[in-house]
Amino acid sequence: MTTVTVGALLRTWRERRGFSQLELAGRADSSSRHISFVETGRSRPSEEMVLRLADRLDVPVRDRNALLLAAGYAPRYAHTPLDDPSMTVLREGLERLLTGYEPYPALVVDAAYNVVAANRGIMMLMDGMPEHLLAGPLNAMRLTLHPEGLAPRIRNLREWRGHLLAQMERQIALARSEPLRALYEEVAAYPLPPASEQPGDSEPDEAVPYIALPLRIEHDGHLLSFVSSISTFNTPMDVTVAELAIETLLPADPATVKYLRSLAP
CATH class of the missing domain: 3.30.450 (Beta-Lactamase)
Known part of the structure; x- marks a missing residue:
């Protein structure tokens, strides 16, 4: 069973949005080197960084949970039925x-x-x-x-x-x-x-x-x-x-x- 890494998921979202690593780094107050390390798995992003990148990439809330799980963190967003x-x-x-x-x-x-x-x-x-x-x-x-x-x-x-x-x-x-x-x-x-x-x-x-x-x-x-x-x-x-x-x-x-x-x- 292949496990999708948070780096691979972030790279996919970045490419969907048409951002270069440098552009995303500028939007997220980071460096292109750090973005590269996160995407290749050489660096594990903090929970705060995962959420910041998800925000800059306009990742839907449902998929932000998937990013957090892939990075080893608990989901941040509940999924409550409307009749709850x-x-x-x-x-x-x-x-x-x-x-x-x-x-x-x-x-x-x-x-x-x-x-x-x-x-x-x-x-x-x-x-x-x-x-x-x-x-x-x-x-x-x-x-x-x-x-x-x-x-x-x-x-x-x-x-x-x-x-x-x-x-x-x-x-x-x-x-x-x-x-x-x-x-x-x-x-x-x-x-x-x-x-x-x-x-x-x-x-x-x-x-x-x-x-x-x-x-x-x-x-x-x-x-x-x-x-x-x-x-x-x-x-x-x-x-x-x-x-x-x-x-x-x-x-x-x-x-x-x-x-x-x-x-x-």
Whole structure:
């Protein structure tokens, strides 16, 4: 059985980030000689140095534990299930945030885009979706891009699909997650309807300039426009928390605001 050394792991992360040993040394207040010794196994880095290098290399929290273990240290970051009693305050805070954002759509996903929580705005957009897609665990990418999901309702599907796939590609390059790669390969293989069969996207109102690529989606005969914002937690100390992302869909035009407010209880 081959044991992967901390030096080999750090070298892999450094090469993924495109840093030379000299550049990494400068970022970590070290020397290229020391970085070289660590990578070749001639020097064992301190726990502090492992964490500093992981920070400068933007190593995901989950993988920082692997670096510490490979260097002979205990993992620093817990991996607490979201339904654990110690996560009660976090869960309640997320629920308040999502509820407070209504009637606009918002949801929380994990690192593989599995839906952890969602508000009534999201459930409204999912009206009429087939049961086999709603059988848990729900996955945001699958629900959005599946040909029986939201995809047929999205007026600018090719643009929005390209945006989502590029987003996943960046995350795969950062974290090298096999579950995420498998999801990417699945959703990227979903067939697109021929251009002639896709609903035409009407020209946006010139008086409403979009600040970002909008999601333009039909609901009950109305064309809604949203721009997406994604938030994560600063300096997370738990793997679960580090991998959560809160996505809010901000109405991109007055018509969308008016329609969603008309649906609010």
